[in-house]
Amino acid sequence: MPKAADVAATPGLRSSALSDDLSFLLARANAIALAAGNAALSEHGLKARSYSVLVLASGDARPSQRELAEFLRLDPSQVVSLVDELQSRRLVERQPDPADRRANVVVATAAGRALVAAAGEAARAAEERVHADLSTDDRETLARLLRALAFPGE
Incomplete structure (x- = not known):
């Protein structure tokens, strides 16, 4: 992954038509955040996707695999x-869904919940580093706008 100085050294690319393309900017920002998150989570044996599943399995929603696939x-x-x-x-287990005997829900074990707590600190620190140039107000605005895109109509 190029460092910020490497990108600054290529002003021709930064001033290309892509610099105004929202989809490209979202994808590039996601790639930067994902790389930082994966690096931070690696010390816990996780990547962003496995961490996301573990976080969702640690909550009260008791999601099915189908629900996890749709949400993620x-x-x-x-x-x-x-x-x-x-x-x-042994971080999660599949349990019968009481609402649908044909389906299973994914539930974190005690070890999984403990790992979420430890890995969450590393993930938040990586997020802080990625967003260090944004003010608190800008971060809140960005989060609000991304929620509007991620969950339209809510």
């Missing part, structure tokens, strides 16, 4: 692999 915008087969890996590490 991942192919269901990717979620199966993520849950399998987390389950092999």
Whole structure:
């Protein structure tokens, strides 16, 4: 991943038509944040996707794999692999869904919840570094705008 100084050294690219393309800017910002998050989570044996599944499994929602796939915008087969890996590490377990006996919900174990707490600190520190140039007001505005895009109509 190029450092900020590397990008500054290529002003021709920064001033290209892509610098006004919102989709490109979102994708580039996501790539930068994802790389920082994955680096921070690696010390806990996680990546952003597995961490996301573990966070959601640690909450009260008790999501099914299908719900995880829809919410995270991942192919269901990717979620199966993520849950399998987390389950092999005894961080989550599949439990019968009381509302639908044909489905399972994904629930974090005590070890999974403890890992979420520790990894969450690393993830938040990485986020702070990525967003260091933004004021608190700008971060709140960015979060509000991204929520509007991620969850339209809410």
